[in-house]
Amino acid sequence: MKKILVYISKLIMILFVIVSLVLLFIAIFKPDWIKFAIEWMGNLITTLGPWNYLIAFTSALAESLPVIGSLVPGMNIMILVGGFWGKIHIVETIIFASVGAMLGNYFGYFLGQKYGTKIITNYGDYVGIGVTEQKIMERQIEKNGFWYIVLGKFHGTLRAFIPFIAGAGGMHAKNFWTYNAIGSIIWATTINLIGYFFIDNYEQIVDNIGKIVTIITILVIGYLFLFQRESLKKYWDDKTREMEEKYPSTK
Incomplete structure (x- = not known):
């Protein structure tokens, strides 16, 4: 049952990313479709x-x-x-x-x-x-x-x-x-x-959706790099430790 849930959750996330990218592509290159x-x-x-x-x-x-x-x-x-x-x-x-x-x-x-x-x-x-x-x-x-x-x-x-x-x-x-x-x-x-x-x-x-997305992306990346580097590093270390404890290596 858990394996099925894993596959379903991964599939949903992949579909979500694909749909988001497709919509972004349409918004940038085919704005008339969005207007319609x-x-x-x-x-x-x-x-x-x-x-x-x-x-x-x-x-x-x-x-x-x-x-x-x-x-x-x-x-x-x-x-x-x-x-x-x-x-x-x-x-x-x-x-x-x-x-x-x-x-x-x-x-x-x-x-x-x-x-x-x-x-x-x-x-x-x-x-x-x-x-x-x-x-x-x-x-x-x-x-x-x-x-x-x-x-x-x-x-x-x-x-x-x-x-x-x-x-x-x-x-x-x-x-x-x-x-x-x-x-x-x-x-x-x-x-x-x-x-x-x-x-x-x-x-x-x-x-102007392309310009808007670019500006937002730059601002988010800049904020994370300037103000959240230590928090992100700590999160990654904690998450790695959690996954290692939950799924210990068999080697």
Whole structure:
């Protein structure tokens, strides 16, 4: 069973990388395709009408769930819904998205509280969250719990695991619910406003996507090199030690 899970997790990650690269290639070299897709989505969202509230709720809920949330493009969906539908019905859209995010986060917290350590020990490596990652995230949550949970909603991968780790690490339910509510409302409001801006300017953004990606890549690499070298080295050493203990050499 574990071998099957390993293969499935690797396959999903490979597909995710391939799809991301294909979309990036299309965005850079075939921007008109992206513009057409956005316009098509805009027409669809307008046609769906009030059903967009359910889409906002469901996408916010799904992207907050452990593992699933790192694969579901909930934030992208919310940007489009927020831009095309929330532009006119912004308050209602924010409310539905906030409630969906809160419930998804709480499910992750509850799951982590009940089964967190066992799940991470037995299956965490299959989704890239092993004991080493758990310890790092628990330290960050203990040190900067409020900011980690609030800002973690905007991280493409961590958003799906932070509530789970908070539950596994024993964060008090009252504190989690407070941080969760504030973070979900801030996230829903921000994403809707980003959607509003994106839809009004998407042609210029798509036309310059290559430059935008290049600038972001340089900034991220520069930040990691200048400020996170020691942390990355420590993480790599800890991860290597964990893997050596878990899978000792047979030589």
